[in-house]
Amino acid sequence: MAKTVAATGNEAVANALRQVNPDVSAAYPITPATDIMQRFTSFVSNGKVKTEMILVESEHSAMSACIGASAAGGRVMTVTSSQGLALMWEMLFIASGLRLPIVMPVVNRALSAPLNIHCDHSDAMGARDSGWIQLWSENGQEAYDNTIQAFLIGEHMDIRLPVMVCMDGFIISHSIERIEYLEDNEVKNFIGEFRQLNPLLDIEHPVSYGPLILPDYYMEFRKAQDEVESKVFRVVLDAAKDFEKISGRKYGLFETYRLDDAEIGLVILNSAAGTSKDVIDEFRNRGIKAGLLKPRLYRPFPYKETGEALKHLKAVCVLDRADAFGGSYGPLFIDISTSLYTYSKKPILINKIYGLGGRDYLPEHAELVLNELTEIAKTEKVKTIKEYIGVRG
């Protein structure tokens, strides 16, 4: 029997991690993710989990300890945000390159400078090509559900890759919502016993991790990793199917909202998708065929499926809560336009940068964008492809 509670996103994720009961965790506090580990370490202190908790002096060390523990043969997790993720940077590639299924909730926060503790997606977007699987979550429920599914996905014997579970800092991490928890034994059965692959601690079969691979083999290892990425989609969908059986909640590679017959649409990640859906309903009530696509599996990106879902629209706005500096478009825009590149008939695309450093994304922003899309669909004329919204001139 599921239990319904009022909880913050952080509380829900901490509870998921308690239910998973990993073998090892190493973490360093950083706002707004601190609260997850604060709760989790009290589970450790109170004997609610059997996790070996390693308190380290930096996020670089946290990820390093997680890599060691995972290579040793344990089920491992850590949590971070923003600068913490940035400090882990070089170790992220080692975790994925060594194919270690570490799970890491990332509570999305802006990057310095200027120093800011509030939500945007610059942190996880900066790590999007690090070889980690990324699941993005609209609300506390999705963050809880994705955290549990992340273990099953990353640990799958065909995959063995680390997984980030992203949720919006403060907006979700610190807001209280209605959340359904699974029973402890349901989670335990869902993720199953941790299966080791070439563990360092198997002294009967000694192995070496992290050897020097020179030009004669390096490219083959990279190609093998690229091949694994292509298997992730099926594993994510299978995990979602199994998860639906115990939770009744449906997940896919992405969520579509009133998109099938839509003429204009928004593509937007995480919490802002919720606000956008309300505004889409208002536009629908006025007879305007608006819809939405909210990516869930962002890495690897399901280019083919996303392109198929969007190709029939007349105009689409991709909203990015991060910019990709260098005179280019937002990271999500780049992926969405790539997903539509191969189609000869495709929607006109525009890109809005919103909500940086915790700037509120309000219904009127969605309204503004949908009005612009309506106009573009009618005239087929675009004024500016990329633009910041909710910013003072």
Next chain:
Amino acid sequence: MKLKGWGELTPGAVILEAGNAVEFKTGSWRSFRPIWKEENCIQCLFCWLYCPDMAIKVKDGKRAEFDYDYCKGCGTCALECPGKKGQKAIVMVEEAK
């Protein structure tokens, strides 16, 4: 040796065979070569103990010749060698000479 294709590799480049460093010869890295002067050797085996690879051979408990296939020329053996009467039993000479 035929090189393996990407589909035949262990995930994460993990090496499953123990003690395989023997297959990886590093002698060509060397720019200085250690020379053993047997007349100054007191058989302390410090060189064998300190060698970070497996370039010092020991036969019947006695120091034998270098195995240059595994000697990178780091000079640790020459540094640690106590020698005899102030004369080193291992000296480093430039490979180019």
